[in-house]
Amino acid sequence: MLVSVSVYAQASSAVTEPVEPSEVPPVKKMTAPQQSRITVPQTVLPLPGGLDETPYFSSNSPEIVLESGILLSTFPREEKTHPDAHLNYPLNGRFDLFFHHITNASKTGTHRTLYLGLLVGNASKERVRVEILKAVSHATKPDSPFKELDTVLDNEKSTIYAGPGDRVMLDLVVEHRQHGWHREITLEPGETKLIQALPLPVKSLLHPLNGRTGLLKLHSDGPVYLATLSAFGDKFLFFGEHRPGLDKWKEVLNTTALVHPRDKTPTVPGAKGSIIYGRVAGVAKGSTWKATVTNDQERQKLTIAPNQVISFPINTVAAGTLGTNQVQAAPMMVRYPDTAYLSNGNYGVLYDLALPLYNNSDEESTVGVSFQTPLKDWNKNDSLQFYTQPPQQVFFRGTLSFEWTDEQNKQHKKLIHLVEKKGQSVHPLIEVLMKPHSSQEIQLKFLYPADCTPPQVLTITTAIRNR
Numbered sequence: 001m002l003v004s005v006s007v008y009a010q011a012s013s014a015v016t017e018p019v020e021p022s023e024v025p026p027v028k029k030m031t032a033p034q035q036s037r038i039t040v041p042q043t044v045l046p047l048p049g050g051l052d053e054t055p056y057f058s059s060n061s062p063e064i065v066l067e068s069g070i071l072l073s074t075f076p077r078e079e080k081t082h083p084d085a086h087l088n089y090p091l092n093g094r095f096d097l098f099f100h101h102i103t104n105a106s107k108t109g110t111h112r113t114l115y116l117g118l119l120v121g122n123a124s125k126e127r128v129r130v131e132i133l134k135a136v137s138h139a140t141k142p143d144s145p146f147k148e149l150d151t152v153l154d155n156e157k158s159t160i161y162a163g164p165g166d167r168v169m170l171d172l173v174v175e176h177r178q179h180g181w182h183r184e185i186t187l188e189p190g191e192t193k194l195i196q197a198l199p200l201p202v203k204s205l206l207h208p209l210n211g212r213t214g215l216l217k218l219h220s221d222g223p224v225y226l227a228t229l230s231a232f233g234d235k236f237l238f239f240g241e242h243r244p245g246l247d248k249w250k251e252v253l254n255t256t257a258l259v260h261p262r263d264k265t266p267t268v269p270g271a272k273g274s275i276i277y278g279r280v281a282g283v284a285k286g287s288t289w290k291a292t293v294t295n296d297q298e299r300q301k302l303t304i305a306p307n308q309v310i311s312f313p314i315n316t317v318a319a320g321t322l323g324t325n326q327v328q329a330a331p332m333m334v335r336y337p338d339t340a341y342l343s344n345g346n347y348g349v350l351y352d353l354a355l356p357l358y359n360n361s362d363e364e365s366t367v368g369v370s371f372q373t374p375l376k377d378w379n380k381n382d383s384l385q386f387y388t389q390p391p392q393q394v395f396f397r398g399t400l401s402f403e404w405t406d407e408q409n410k411q412h413k414k415l416i417h418l419v420e421k422k423g424q425s426v427h428p429l430i431e432v433l434m435k436p437h438s439s440q441e442i443q444l445k446f447l448y449p450a451d452c453t454p455p456q457v458l459t460i461t462t463a464i465r466n467r
Contacts, residue, residue: 035387035388035389035391035423039378039383039384041382042382042383042384042459043308043382044310044311044312044457045312046326047289047293047458048312050289053285053286054096054285055091055333056095056286056348057095057226058072058099058280058282058343058347059071059101059228060098060099060280060281060450061263061336062279063279064101064102064104064261065114065116065230066103066261067259068232069252069256070082070085070086070229070256070257071116071227072282073225073227074090074091075253080254080255081254081255082255082257082258087282087334087335089225089334090123090223091223091283093219094218095218095220096218098215100214100347100450101200101211102209102212103202104209105208110232112232112233113201113233114199114202115199117194117196117228117249118194118216119192119194119226119253120187120195120224121191121193121224121225121227122188122191123223123225127189128223129185129220130186130187130218130219131219132182132216134175134217135178135196135214135217136168136216137196137198137214138212139199139200139211142201144162144164146162148162151424152417152418152429153417155170155417156414158171158174158176163397163449163451165213165451166397166449166451167213168213169449173415174415187224192246192253197249198214199243215447229256230252231249258336262338263339265278266278266341268341278338278339278341278344280335280345280347283332285330285331286349289346290352290353291354292353293353301356301439302356306363306462307462307464309460311457311459311460312457314371314448314457315345315448315455316329322376322380323378323381324381328455330342344454347448347452348447348448348449350447351444351446352445353443353458354442355460358438358439359436359437361464363464364434364435365464366431366462367462368428368460368462369428369429369431370427370429370458370459371459372426373395373420373424373457374423374425374456374457375387385423386423387423387424390421395452396419396449397417399418401413401443402443403442416429422453428461444458
């Protein structure tokens with residue numbers, strides 16, 4: 001089989017609008033021009049596969065943290081000053097811990113550093129060992145500031161990112177191990193330990209707004225409780241500011257309430273009218289969406305005809321299924337009453353997709369694979385809508401990993417960084433030349449970054465090769 005791959009590195013216009021507010025850099029207020037739309041006829045199919053059952057501790061509400069307190073706790077309610085702040089939900093075996101929060105010193109009244117504390121507690125009467133399989137966290141400043149980037153860039157060296165959500169997911173995709181994390185933690189019966197205390201520095205910033213995203217892959221050989229907490233650094237007269245210690249974090253856990261102010265209360269599922277999705281604070285079910293993306297009844301091939309266009313929605317939400325009626329947002333196993341009913345946005349979820357392409361024509365074809373951000377309010381499965389000139393809000397910023405092995409058994413890998421705006425269509429990210437009646441499997445992996453707004457689509461295009 002002849003295989004040719006092209007990566008498009010030019011900027012292209014696009015558009016984005018958040019389903020829920022997310023951390024973005026300050027922007028100038030501008031009057032939005034009237035947007036014109038284009039309708040693209042094509043087939044839109046539900047994404048095959050589904051989420052696994054891995055418990056996913058997701059701390060994203062309130063997004064903006066202005067005080068010390070509890071962000072998310074699965075510890076028991078007993079002997080707590082504010083029992084309603086604890087969900088009493090132990091985790092065991094494989095589970096993930098995700099967090100994404102922001103602070104704003106212009107509203108806290110202090111330039112002391114706010115820390116995010118990650119606590120783990122033994123829920124059993126036996127010794128428990130917790131393995132930290134993977135762990136990455138970045139702050140917006142100074143680690144990963146937002147910046148303008150071209151729409152499509154080759155990210156071969158894994159150095160292109162904008163924003164903490166983008167960088168965290170990139171590090172995990174390329175399996176970069178960040179320094180400063182323990183590889184395992186041992187807990188005696190009833191013992192609580194600090195996994196990490198992570199700063200959101202604001203003191204030296206012109207705009208004292210900072211955020212932090214993190215994702216940990218964990219495994220325990222017994223039941224444990226988890227908590228994300230916030231606390232300001234301890235101030236000392238002669239020695240500056242100190243990171244809060246374990247005793248301080250235990251005090252926060254045992255005596256403080258949920259952090260206020262809270263985010264908007266979500267709309268009850270099924271209610272009529274506009275939807276408030278809410279932000280996530282609880283344990284969702286599912287950390288990986290694994291699928292073989294096919295369109296035949298045997299679910300073995302992704303069969304492509306000449307000049308055909310097929311799209312599979314990625315990260316769909318209620319009232320945003322693009323005509324498929326498929327909601328991919330992970331269900332919540334436990335949550336606070338004023339937070340999201342589903343894990344809308346699936347932040348940090350790994351999409352692991354195999355594309356078993358099959359050219360069933362008698363002609364040599366060029367097959368393109370692209371990743372687009374169509375308009376969420378267009379709900380037909382025979383077409384998608386895009387803006388001809390997308391607005392400036394970014395809806396997706398992240399890196400996609402493509403891997404395949406050609407007929408000569410040569411391995412290929414492409415890391416491609418995307419910045420897409422609301423209603424933006426882009427050129428194929430890779431193109432594969434396929435002989436008549438030949439097959440080629442492509443593996444696509446990415447973790448859905450915080451700071452992004454679903455849904456997107458994975459689009460497959462075909463064209464007869466010019467002779």
